[in-house]
Amino acid sequence: MVAAPEYASLTYSVPDALKKENLSQADYDEICRRLGRAPNRAELGMFGVMWSEHCCYRNSRPLLQGFPTTGPRILVGPGENAGVVDLGEGQRLAFKIESHNHPSAVEPFQGAATGVGGILRDIFTMGARPIALLNALRFGPLEDERNVGLMEGVVAGIAHYGNCVGVPTVGGEVAFDASYSGNPLVNAMALGLMETDEIVCSGAEGVGYPVVYVGSTTGRDGMGGASFASAELTEASLDDRPAVQVGDPFLEKGLIEACLEAFQTGDVVAAQDMGAAGLTCSCSEMAAKGGLGIELDLDRVPAREAGMTPYEFLLSESQERMLFVVKPGREQALMERFSRWGLQAAVVGRVLEDNIVRVLQNGAVAAEVPASALADDTPINRHELISEPPAEIQAHWRWSESELPAAGPAGITPAGGTALSWNAVLLQLLDDPTIASKRWVYRQYDHQVQANTVVPPGGADAAVVRLRPQADTQAARRGVAAVVDCPNRWVALDPERGGMAAVAEAARNLSCVGAEPLAVTDNLNFPSPETPTGYWQLALACRGLSAACSVLDTPVTGGNVSLYNETRLPDGRMQPIHPTPVVGMVGLVHDLAHVRGQAWRDGGDAIWLLGAGLEAGEAPADPRLSLAGSSYLEQVHGAVTGRPPEIDLPLERSVQGFLRQAIAAGLVCSAHDLSDGGLAVAAAEACIASGLGAHLEIPASTARVDRLLFAEGGARILVSVAPAQGAAWQQALDAAGVPAQCLGVVAAEAELQIQQAGQPLLKLPVAQLEAQFEQAIPRRMGVDLPPTS
Numbered sequence: 001m002v003a004a005p006e007y008a009s010l011t012y013s014v015p016d017a018l019k020k021e022n023l024s025q026a027d028y029d030e031i032c033r034r035l036g037r038a039p040n041r042a043e044l045g046m047f048g049v050m051w052s053e054h055c056c057y058r059n060s061r062p063l064l065q066g067f068p069t070t071g072p073r074i075l076v077g078p079g080e081n082a083g084v085v086d087l088g089e090g091q092r093l094a095f096k097i098e099s100h101n102h103p104s105a106v107e108p109f110q111g112a113a114t115g116v117g118g119i120l121r122d123i124f125t126m127g128a129r130p131i132a133l134l135n136a137l138r139f140g141p142l143e144d145e146r147n148v149g150l151m152e153g154v155v156a157g158i159a160h161y162g163n164c165v166g167v168p169t170v171g172g173e174v175a176f177d178a179s180y181s182g183n184p185l186v187n188a189m190a191l192g193l194m195e196t197d198e199i200v201c202s203g204a205e206g207v208g209y210p211v212v213y214v215g216s217t218t219g220r221d222g223m224g225g226a227s228f229a230s231a232e233l234t235e236a237s238l239d240d241r242p243a244v245q246v247g248d249p250f251l252e253k254g255l256i257e258a259c260l261e262a263f264q265t266g267d268v269v270a271a272q273d274m275g276a277a278g279l280t281c282s283c284s285e286m287a288a289k290g291g292l293g294i295e296l297d298l299d300r301v302p303a304r305e306a307g308m309t310p311y312e313f314l315l316s317e318s319q320e321r322m323l324f325v326v327k328p329g330r331e332q333a334l335m336e337r338f339s340r341w342g343l344q345a346a347v348v349g350r351v352l353e354d355n356i357v358r359v360l361q362n363g364a365v366a367a368e369v370p371a372s373a374l375a376d377d378t379p380i381n382r383h384e385l386i387s388e389p390p391a392e393i394q395a396h397w398r399w400s401e402s403e404l405p406a407a408g409p410a411g412i413t414p415a416g417g418t419a420l421s422w423n424a425v426l427l428q429l430l431d432d433p434t435i436a437s438k439r440w441v442y443r444q445y446d447h448q449v450q451a452n453t454v455v456p457p458g459g460a461d462a463a464v465v466r467l468r469p470q471a472d473t474q475a476a477r478r479g480v481a482a483v484v485d486c487p488n489r490w491v492a493l494d495p496e497r498g499g500m501a502a503v504a505e506a507a508r509n510l511s512c513v514g515a516e517p518l519a520v521t522d523n524l525n526f527p528s529p530e531t532p533t534g535y536w537q538l539a540l541a542c543r544g545l546s547a548a549c550s551v552l553d554t555p556v557t558g559g560n561v562s563l564y565n566e567t568r569l570p571d572g573r574m575q576p577i578h579p580t581p582v583v584g585m586v587g588l589v590h591d592l593a594h595v596r597g598q599a600w601r602d603g604g605d606a607i608w609l610l611g612a613g614l615e616a617g618e619a620p621a622d623p624r625l626s627l628a629g630s631s632y633l634e635q636v637h638g639a640v641t642g643r644p645p646e647i648d649l650p651l652e653r654s655v656q657g658f659l660r661q662a663i664a665a666g667l668v669c670s671a672h673d674l675s676d677g678g679l680a681v682a683a684a685e686a687c688i689a690s691g692l693g694a695h696l697e698i699p700a701s702t703a704r705v706d707r708l709l710f711a712e713g714g715a716r717i718l719v720s721v722a723p724a725q726g727a728a729w730q731q732a733l734d735a736a737g738v739p740a741q742c743l744g745v746v747a748a749e750a751e752l753q754i755q756q757a758g759q760p761l762l763k764l765p766v767a768q769l770e771a772q773f774e775q776a777i778p779r780r781m782g783v784d785l786p787p788t789s
Helices: 014-021 025-035 041-050 101-106 108-124 145-165 235-243 249-265 278-290 310-315 331-340 371-375 391-397 422-430 488-493 495-513 532-551 631-637 649-664 678-690 705-710 723-736 766-781
Strands: 074-076 083-088 091-099 128-139 169-176 185-194 210-215 268-273 293-297 321-326 344-352 356-361 364-370 453-455 463-466 479-485 516-525 556-562 566-568 574-576 580-589 606-611 670-673 693-698 716-721 740-747 751-756 759-765
Touching (some): 014 041, 041 310, 108 128, 108 145, 108 185, 128 479, 145 169, 145 766, 169 463, 169 479, 185 479, 249 331, 268 278, 278 356, 278 371, 321 331, 356 371, 364 371, 391 488, 422 631, 422 766, 488 495, 495 532, 495 670, 532 556, 606 723, 649 723, 678 705, 678 716, 705 759, 716 723, 759 766
Parallel strands (some): 128 169, 293 356
Antiparallel strands (some): 091 185, 453 463, 463 479, 479 580, 566 574, 670 716
16 A cells, blocks of 8 residues: 555544544554554544444444345345336336434434435436435424424425425325434435436446546535434534535436436446545445445545545535546546536546555545445444343333223223223324324425326325336326335334334335335334344344345335434433334335225225224134234323234235235225224224215124224224125125125215214214314424315
């Protein structure tokens, strides 16, 4: 290696620098061993960002290797900027999810906005045009004004970037829990359709080929963002605001168009966006994946600020920037193309034969590091998995429904509380912000730009986007569906079962609109893995995700890991978030004419419950259903406890497969899965969506009334069937052998009625249900939301 003059003497305090870079003394010793010398300050910064959890997954990599990652439709799996699946008929879909949690905690608007910009770059870097955005958000209770401010800023940032760049935000989820106070989760997912014949990958090719920088200029914003994202939040985190990037969606729109034009010429042989760790990450990953090296001349990098040091250039996370390897002789034409879009473009380096990243400034070597040491031969933190669940989890698992007060047809009296009718309980659940309407959120998003959104947000269990055919003569009959999901309360109580449930519910939501589930991208949001409980949660959740993906044939194509999501309280204690492995799943809609929503269609349609049904008579309790870990238990009894039921994956697969076939055959009018709040909430949501009522009769049973109404569990879907299809529906059920119960009919009068053995349990007008459901979040935000019509 070439030795730069500053290698001879260190110009920084090692302990202070290690703290800033979130590196340990052992890391420093290993860096010195690999280099054969002490690193200079710029090199230490490079190792700091590339050896962070955010970039190299040093705590989670062994667990991720257990995911199923291959399948007949998988074209690109983990390791590239985004996964790619084959949709058939010459169409390919790129998709990915990533987090921007810590930046959003300290600067919610820009943190969320640049999270959207970053995930879009992952998509069009592959040669795909972005067609849709989704997001999964978590906040603390809205009774705290700080959480209100965080939510307002995050939603505004997402809306600003997505609306301005012209990509529709078509779906998502929002949940609330005290564990997220001060540490909100902001996970952004994007989908894109490939526009190039060849998928653009990131591995460098061609010794001597020019390396071209395109996009925006480099400044001092976003310094050390990857390291910042890999440490817990403290009161001092507000001092890290410079670590939050600033985005320009209008510039990114030009970058999308210029990149897609450039990729179609075939002049670009490798591409990498500059996200976390900026130039350091793009150079080292391109070099390592190609088994080559890259030389970078900082004097040629377009800069917006004067006097920037190598450290600042290499660690800046300024937005809307890309790095290409280009065929020799084609660089000038490429740069002119980007200049026409008002973007910066410059040849900043070349591909080397040796596997190193060499950085020059003012004609001297400012840094020189083996590319593999930064990108693929990075440290792994080994953790020992405890042999049994933590004591506090085992205590939760000992809870049983028998500890609840007696429940009768008239209602229940919670311990130490006042009597509640089942009407009051249902209204209380609909007022839970996690269950309630998210219209205040999604009305700020432009979900119709590009004119391909088939189902508006809130209209169905999954988003559906039209696939424009390649030939103008073909009708746009196919679509792609997408969803994000995670039952974080379940994961907190049993991470393995919760991980299984996340995958199962995502697939169920796709099946409810008639889409065939294809593949998964996941965002693993967890607290510190350095505690026995934290690592156990992460390991068990990965085990559950893997098991469900294997059974449901939804391979994992990539994703993101976000650890150290916890807040240091003023008294020094750490407040960890609920472990939250968000599953983003995509599916193929073979015929848009058959897409189904959650709203009832017509009065007189029969209402059926598919899958795990309601106990009748003296039948024993179905282990697939429980009030443990339920919304009802938390909202009415103030407890998050118990062991959630295990998902019956074979039943899940058969129920979902049958539903998709029935939808394709035109037998189903509507479909809505049972999730938070169980049967009663699902029925209420279908009534609210349609304006129609429902008359349901639940079977006489020795089971608790609240269990029948509000229990939660997998493989349960509420569907409506028109009378004209009754015979064909029954025939299909008999042939499939799928468990199902007819519970009642859709009512023309706008009222939800549920009774048992002729005795009324619950009776509420749909208008009252809707008012509670729609105003829960706006009321807490202190805003007025206009009526839906």
